[in-house]
Amino acid sequence: MIDYEVTIGIPVYNVEKYIRQTMDAALAQTFQSIEFLICDDCGVDGSIGIVREIQQTHPRGKDIRIVSQPYNMGTGAARNRLIDEAKGRYLYFLDADDIIIPHAIQLLYECAQKYQAEMVYGSYERIIRHDGKEVERIASTYPFRVFSEPDAFAQYAFHTGVQVMHWNRLTDIEVYRRNHLRVAEVGAGYGEDFSFTVDLPTYVTRVVLLPDVLYHFIFEDVETRIRQKRRTKRMRRDYMDLAIAAIDQKKRRIELKGRPYYAKRCAVLMMYDYSFVCQILSRRDEPQPRYTNREIRDVMWHPMSLADILRAPEERSKNLMAWLFGALPPRLSVPLMWLVAKLTHRLSHFEIAEK
Numbered sequence: 001m002i003d004y005e006v007t008i009g010i011p012v013y014n015v016e017k018y019i020r021q022t023m024d025a026a027l028a029q030t031f032q033s034i035e036f037l038i039c040d041d042c043g044v045d046g047s048i049g050i051v052r053e054i055q056q057t058h059p060r061g062k063d064i065r066i067v068s069q070p071y072n073m074g075t076g077a078a079r080n081r082l083i084d085e086a087k088g089r090y091l092y093f094l095d096a097d098d099i100i101i102p103h104a105i106q107l108l109y110e111c112a113q114k115y116q117a118e119m120v121y122g123s124y125e126r127i128i129r130h131d132g133k134e135v136e137r138i139a140s141t142y143p144f145r146v147f148s149e150p151d152a153f154a155q156y157a158f159h160t161g162v163q164v165m166h167w168n169r170l171t172d173i174e175v176y177r178r179n180h181l182r183v184a185e186v187g188a189g190y191g192e193d194f195s196f197t198v199d200l201p202t203y204v205t206r207v208v209l210l211p212d213v214l215y216h217f218i219f220e221d222v223e224t225r226i227r228q229k230r231r232t233k234r235m236r237r238d239y240m241d242l243a244i245a246a247i248d249q250k251k252r253r254i255e256l257k258g259r260p261y262y263a264k265r266c267a268v269l270m271m272y273d274y275s276f277v278c279q280i281l282s283r284r285d286e287p288q289p290r291y292t293n294r295e296i297r298d299v300m301w302h303p304m305s306l307a308d309i310l311r312a313p314e315e316r317s318k319n320l321m322a323w324l325f326g327a328l329p330p331r332l333s334v335p336l337m338w339l340v341a342k343l344t345h346r347l348s349h350f351e352i353a354e355k
Helices: 020-026 048-057 073-087 104-115 152-160 173-178 191-196 225-232 237-251 262-282 293-299 306-311 314-325 332-341
Strands: 005-012 033-041 064-068 088-093 121-131 132-138 145-146 168-174 207-218
Touching: 005 020, 005 048, 005 073, 005 104, 020 033, 020 048, 033 048, 033 073, 033 088, 048 064, 064 073, 073 088, 073 173, 073 191, 088 104, 088 173, 104 121, 104 168, 104 207, 132 152, 132 237, 145 152, 152 262, 168 173, 237 262, 262 293, 262 314, 293 314, 293 332, 314 332
Parallel strands: 005 033, 005 088, 033 064, 121 207
Antiparallel strands: 088 168, 121 132, 121 168, 145 207
């Protein structure tokens, strides 16, 4: 039963510093039929206390619903809970430390209705702060585009770059539920967003891109300090294994063979696998038990045959290189991957994207 037109889903974990501004922005939406669904991921600060206070005092408090995880399960599990629990016709993910402008949902919803779209993407702006002060704004804008033909949006997305982030996209909830789509619960910073969003374009036909900046993506520090924090984060073998398995699942989607974007999609997946290999090679002794050469080589198995790669004009060089990495014996493959990574500076500059 549809109780709302839109659910704004917000995973909440240790965001006491930001959650009030995020909730204020969400509750200020001009669109009225919104459920504000909060997933409490069992943080140790006062985040949920602030949400409960707002729930009791805000005029739209009756539309705020809190669901709690049994223990801290991570953002992937929290997003899956939001998909399961949402009562809206459309679902819009919002991070608990970001801000949306007041007419964001109104505009996205009106476009979804006008074009009968399964997904509507808004443009966004990254705001970098240092010591609480804004130091830079970087806008990422889409051209206005309407897609309505099979494979058209997927072909566009794989050529121009699929949006990795979950947020700032209004999605018909049935896209997730009908296709049994789940976020890989691999831990923040291990490709959790990518493993879910990379194939979303293959499940939809009617999509709208908007040039309007509707979302403010907040970084609370300058870029150099973010990188330093990432590099000091210890690499966990269990999370890496789960992340690699999530990409393997995408590579096994043989029903996509023959689609006009298939070779490009394979190249995207293989380069993401290669980024994991680069991380393993750059920090070889950190994950325990240590990855063997065979395990590293096996990450690079390619879903396309050599003959298919040679016949496909798109991304032939990337796919061929990745195929070679996966086909050579481990004693040759791993040194070759290390050499290529070193020559292209992938070892010294590699980092997993996360906020």
